Amino acid sequence: MGDYVEVSSVSELPDGVMKKVSMEGKQVLLARVGNDYYAADNLCPHLRGSLSEGRLEGTVVTCPRHGSQFDLKDGHVVRWTEWSGIKQSLARTFKSPRPIKTYEVKVEGDKILVEKPE
Numbered sequence: 001m002g003d004y005v006e007v008s009s010v011s012e013l014p015d016g017v018m019k020k021v022s023m024e025g026k027q028v029l030l031a032r033v034g035n036d037y038y039a040a041d042n043l044c045p046h047l048r049g050s051l052s053e054g055r056l057e058g059t060v061v062t063c064p065r066h067g068s069q070f071d072l073k074d075g076h077v078v079r080w081t082e083w084s085g086i087k088q089s090l091a092r093t094f095k096s097p098r099p100i101k102t103y104e105v106k107v108e109g110d111k112i113l114v115e116k117p118e
């Protein structure tokens with residue numbers, strides 16, 4: 001198990017909310033769904049939209065730029081852009097779907113800690 005970094009506090013992150021935090025100079029999205037906490041890369045693998053400025057529904061985050069969706073449980077792609085037809089095909093050809101990297105999160109008292117990337 002790796003080292004953890006304190007990134008926020010439980011009292012600063014209400015249920016259903018996500019925010020951008022900094023971990024060792026890296027932008028990380030931190031989200032709370034009920035009493036579960038998730039952390040993932042904040043930048044969308046499509047064209048680097050800021051995912052924390054998008055929408056959170058359950059554990060699925062929607063990118064504010066072109067609507068790609070990722071599940072924060074493991075980072076897998078739920079939808080690659082909100083486009084359809086030829087535009088979707090071109091988007092996939094130009095940049096193939098890629099998941100977001102997720103990180104382990106633990107809570108100690110009021111502290112939210114995220115595992116440092118290797």
Ligand code: FES
Nearest residue numbers: 044047049063066
């Ligand atoms: S930058 Fe996120 S969907 Fe395009």
